[in-house]
Amino acid sequence: MQRGILLFLCVLNTSTVSGCELFGRFDMPSLFKEGDIMIGGIFPILFKQILSTSTFDKEFDLRIYRWTQAMIFAIEEINNDPALLPNISLGYRILNSCASPTNALRAALTLASGAEEAKATSHCPPAISALIAESGSSQSIAVAGILGPFHMPIISYFSTCACLSDRTKYPTFFRTIPSDYFQAKALAALVKHFGWQWIGAIQSDNDYGRNGILAFKEEVEKFGVCVAFVASVLRTYTRDEFLEVVEIIKQSSVKVILAFSVDGDFYPLMQEIVNHNITGIQWISCVAWITSSRTSTPEMYRSFGGTVGFVMQKMAIPKLKPFLTSINPYTDPNAPFVRDFWEIMVGCTPVLPGVHAVTDDTKKRCTGNETLMNSEDDFFNVTQLRVTYNVYKAVYAIAHALHQLVFCQPVGAQTVNPCLNLTDIQPKEVSKILQRVNFTNQFGDEVFFDENGDPPASYDVINWQLINGKVQHVTLGHLSFAANGDYKLSIEDEKIVWRTGKTVPTSVCSNVCPVGTRKAQIQGKPICCFDCVPCADGTIANSTGAADCTPCPKEYWSNDRKDECIPRTIEFLKYHEPMGIALTLVSLLGASLSLATMVVFINYRETPVIKASNFELSSLLLFSLFLCFLCPLTFLGRPTVWTCMLRHTAFGVTFALCISCVLGKTIVVVTAFKATFPGNKIAGKFGHAQQRIIICSCTLIQIVICILWLTLNPPYSHMLFTYSNKMIVLECNTGSQAAFYAVLGYIGILAIICLILAFMARKLPDNFNEAKLITFSMLIFCAVWITFVPAYISSPGKFTVAVEIFAILSSAFGLLICIFGPKCYIIFLKPEKNTKKHTGDLSRVYPASRPMTAAIGSSTPRDPGKDKRKRMDAWITV
Helix, strand or coil: CHHHHHHHHHHHHCEECCEECCCCCCCCCEEEECCCEEEEEEECCEEEEECCCCCEEEEECHHHHHHHHHHHHHHHHHHCCCCCCCCCCEEEEEEECCCCHHHHHHHHHHHHHCCCCHHHCCCCCCCEEEEECCCCHHHHHHHHHHHHHHCCCEEECCCCCHHHHCCCCCCCEEECCCCHHHHHHHHHHHHHHHCCCEEEEEEECCHHHHHHHHHHHHHHHHHCCEEEEEEEECCCCCHHHHHHHHHHHHHCCCCEEEEECCHHHHHHHHHHHHHCCCCCCEEEECCCCCCCCCCCCHHHHHHHCCCEEEEECCECCCCHHHHHHCCCCCCCCCCCCHHHHHHHHHCCECCCCCCCCCCCCCCCECCCCCCCCCCCCHHHCCCCECHHHHHHHHHHHHHHHHHHHHHCCCCCCCCCCCCCCHHHCCHHHHHHHHHHCEEECCCCCEEECCCCCCCCCEEEEEEEEEECCEEEEEEEEEEEECCCCCEEEEECHHHCCECCECCCCCCCCCCCCCCCEEEEECCCCCCCCEEEEECCCCEECCCCCCCCCEECCCCEEECCCCCCEEECEEECCCCCCHHHHHHHHHHHHHHHHHHHHHHHHHHCCCCHHHHHCCHHHHHHHHHHHHHHHHCHHHHCCCCCHHHHHHHHHHHHHHHHHHHHHHHHHHHHHHHHHHCCCCCCCHHHHCCHHHHHHHHHHHHHHHHHHHHHHHHHCCCEEEEECCCCCCEEEEEEECCCHHHHHHHHHHHHHHHHHHHHHHHHCCCCCCCCCHHHHHHHHHHHHHHHHHHHHHHHHHCCCHHHHHHHHHHHHHHHHHHHHHHHHHHHHHHHCCHHHCCHHHHHCCHHHCCCCCCCCCCCCCCCCCCHHHHHHHHHHHHHCC
16 A cells, blocks of 8 residues: 555656646645645644534534644745845645544545646645644544654644554654643543542543543553543534434443543533533543633533643743734635634625635625734634644744754854755655654743653543633643652542532442441452442451451451451460359368368267278368369369369379279278178288378379370360350360360279279168269269260360369269268267167178188187177177
């Protein structure tokens, strides 16, 4: 395609000695003035406005017409400046693009041909050396794409698409307006500043709109902002297509909408929004339409009042106003566009000599005395120029580049003769100089281009306000970018007029989650749409909008609102609680009964019942029971390292001592009664010394086990979190499970041995059968500790300790009552039975008496009755 276009341009520009030969003509009206060096311009002075599904109308745009006049004014100003391009005149050729990429391309080809104006002169005018174009990014892409291969320098005054910064595609494209790369960052910074999270977007259905919204979405998504919808508009759309966009806005829940569109594309939608009385939406504008006079009307203010957005920094060109007011159709009747301008500004149709006028009775005819000198129209307000100033800067940038190219030195240096013939000026050389141009103009504004052909990025924050019935663009802030891309935004928030009220509007898909809840993403919807889910137990969210709940530390738990971690209740069996008090009283009662029984035994130790019970073993057993009753006291209260070690070892040793004493009594009873048989000498071999050895040995084994336990892996205080979420059970961890079960198992072994021995002697005489009492006490002891195991395992928290204390007390009371209860009963309630007769009647032990042989070495037979009494007395005193 480029080869075809190149061939076309070569043919179009082919000339002979006699002059130019024109093979084709686009017949496009142009503003033209010949000079030594020509500068081209493309502006959408007329644009298409849709009237129906099949017809269009061309509308004259005053704002853009002022841009063209700014270009002409700047060229005239340069021609009158003796320091800039001295003795060299600049000429211009300005064409209309109708805001259409196709027409812009036609205009670019026309300017490149350089032959459209040959009919007005007798010679070929100079070819253009640079081009100022275009307002729309799509038009600029078309122009830069077609003229770029010919190294034509192009400076845009209003095309912001970031795609145009690609030097590989558009190596000779420059602009005096910042790239959308910075505008997207600026708009995202504005959205972040006001805290908007859920917004809609409307884009021009062209390169400018699509690339702008794409860059904007990439930026705002970094701040967690969601774009609810993206609708497209274009000036050539049908009314039904605009109504579809209106319906999208109505159905959406967004309260903030960004319109990234040029005013020509967006204006038809604005009209429909006003017609449908859509209000309550805060609009954000890009630089393309916020200051447009066509959109900034009281009629539009009904729906778009309070709009905020960015524009380039304003600048004043004081000398421009006289130039604008001097525009007059009578000066040059054939000048394009002037008649349309005059009809709008003056309100009448000028009658021009030699110009055919279309008869229209509805239009007023001018008298010829009309003037613009006293007009108050915004067209003549040159104090807040933005895009107009961009055009002005573009002309001066080209002029400075041409000056350096022609004179080989920058403006301001001593003027010498040109170092380059004007006929040798090539667009490629102008492009190279433009890349390096850097100057400060008469307004103190530094003009230069970066490596991408872009100017420094700086914006003003604009707000629509209605003042004295007129929409004013009030500057309320500023945003500037540093070289590294960082920005600084300052806005006078209190002075902003909001369309939705006096305060900053809110726009969210879902309300901010309150404390105690977290965001839960809704499947298939943007991240800004979520449900608020209460935090799970043990986690909190102490700030609004939390993405996740924070787990509480191990010793804490969440409160009911899930917004604060509170200390867990530490649970252990306390002395002062009802259960602790009851167990303490029962424990002290058992200890008191043990001491009381010991006192009774001491006072009645000479009685037959006490003698028959073996006073020494009984006293030691009572003392061990006393210690057993005191053991539960170590289980009460807050567990510590020392109490944990004491409670388990004290329990093991005291119960081992207790069962050892019972074992000793059982052996005494069994052996004593067995000794009543003739010839049995077991009783003589099982005296007090042997009893003490058995008790000490059995107890010592338990002591050794406990010492090993405490040395290798002792019990310790432990926090248990498994029973309840809101409390910590403070318990004693046994440390070594093997040692713990060894202590319990050893006590169980002793108890089983006692039970077996006592069971063997259960049929001894009823007068005083202590074996039966021991048997019954051991049955109770074993039953208690067998039932203790499942109860201990299934009891939660502090009840585990209570079950253990209950088992200790039950087994101790079982021993105390079963073994010593009958004796105390006889001593206090049946003293008549506390005699040798009742305690020593062993007649039923021997079913038949037999003669006893005489003692060894004696010839006299021994008295059997006397021997029997001696053996009984010996048993009683054992």
